[in-house]
Amino acid sequence: MRGTQNRPSGGMLPIQRAANRSDWQVINDLLPYLFEHRFRVLFAMLCLVAAKFANLGVPIVLKDLIDAMNIKPGSLQSYLIVPAGLIVGYGALRLLASLFSELRELLFAKVTQSAVRKIALQVFEHLHALSLQFHLGRQTGGVSRDIERGTRGIQTLVSFSLYSILPTIIEFVLVLAYFAYNYDIWFAIITFVALVVYIFYTIKVTEWRTYYRRTMNEMDSKANQRAIDSLINFETVK
Numbered sequence: 001m002r003g004t005q006n007r008p009s010g011g012m013l014p015i016q017r018a019a020n021r022s023d024w025q026v027i028n029d030l031l032p033y034l035f036e037h038r039f040r041v042l043f044a045m046l047c048l049v050a051a052k053f054a055n056l057g058v059p060i061v062l063k064d065l066i067d068a069m070n071i072k073p074g075s076l077q078s079y080l081i082v083p084a085g086l087i088v089g090y091g092a093l094r095l096l097a098s099l100f101s102e103l104r105e106l107l108f109a110k111v112t113q114s115a116v117r118k119i120a121l122q123v124f125e126h127l128h129a130l131s132l133q134f135h136l137g138r139q140t141g142g143v144s145r146d147i148e149r150g151t152r153g154i155q156t157l158v159s160f161s162l163y164s165i166l167p168t169i170i171e172f173v174l175v176l177a178y179f180a181y182n183y184d185i186w187f188a189i190i191t192f193v194a195l196v197v198y199i200f201y202t203i204k205v206t207e208w209r210t211y212y213r214r215t216m217n218e219m220d221s222k223a224n225q226r227a228i229d230s231l232i233n234f235e236t237v238k
Contacts, residue, residue, distance in 0.1 A: 027161055030154065033115035044107040048162075051100035052170045054093045056178065061090045105163070112158050120151050145224040149217060 034041055065086040127143065172195060179188040 034111055037111045040107050040111050044104045047100045047104035048167055051097050054097040056174050057093045061093055112155055116151050116154050123147055145221045
C-alpha cells in the first residue's frame with residue numbers, strides 16, 4: 001500500500017512501542033518521519049534561533065532606550081536621533097521576533113501533518129492485519145478513540161517539544177550568557193538554580209498527573225467502546 005512505501009525503517013511503529021517509553025524516546029522514534037522534510041525542519045530551526053535572538057534583543061534595546069533619555073543637554077540631534085533610532089530598533093526587533101515565530105510555524109506545519117498522516121495510516125493498516133479474533137472482540141469504539149487521541153497526542157508532543165521546550169532552552173542559554181558577560185556571575189548562577197528547581201518541580205508534578213490522565217483515558221476509551229458497540233448491536237440491545 002501507499003503508506004507502506006513511505007514507512008521509515010526500524011521495525012515496529014512508534015505508536016506500538018509508546019506504551020512503556022518516555023516522551024523523549026517517543027520523539028526519537030518520530031524523528032525519521034520529521035526528517036523526511038529536512039530542509040523545512042532546518043529552516044524552521046533557523047527561524048526559531050533567529051526569533052530567540054530577536055526576542056532577547058527587545059529588552060536590551062529597551063534598556064538602551066531608557067538610558068538614552070538621560071542624555072546631558074546638548075544638540076537637538078542628541079535628543080531626537082538617538083531615542084528615535086532606538087525606538088525604531090525596538091519595534092523592528094519585536095516585529096522580527098513575531099515574524100520568525102510565525103514563519104517557523106508555517107514551515108513546520110506541513111512536517112507535523114505529514115508525520116501524523118503517515119503514522120495514522122500505518123496504524124490503520126496494522127489494524128486490518130490483525131486476526132479475526134481481535135475484530136470479533138468488538139473493540140471498535142475503544143480503538144477508534146485511541147487512534148484519534150494518539151494522532152492528537154503526536155501533534156501536541158511535537159509542537160510542545162519544538163515550540164516550547166526547545167525555544168525555552170535556547171532562550172535560557174542566551175540569557176545566562178548575557179547575564180554572565182554583562183553583569184556579575186552570580187546573576188547567571190541564581191537564574192540557573194531557580195530554573196533548574198522549577199524544571200525539576202514541573203517534571204515531578206507532570207509525572208504525578210500523568211497517572212491520573214492515563215486512567216482517565218482508559219475509562220474514556222471503555223465508555224466510548226461500549227457506546228459504539230451498543231449502537232452496532234442495537235437490535236440485541238432493544
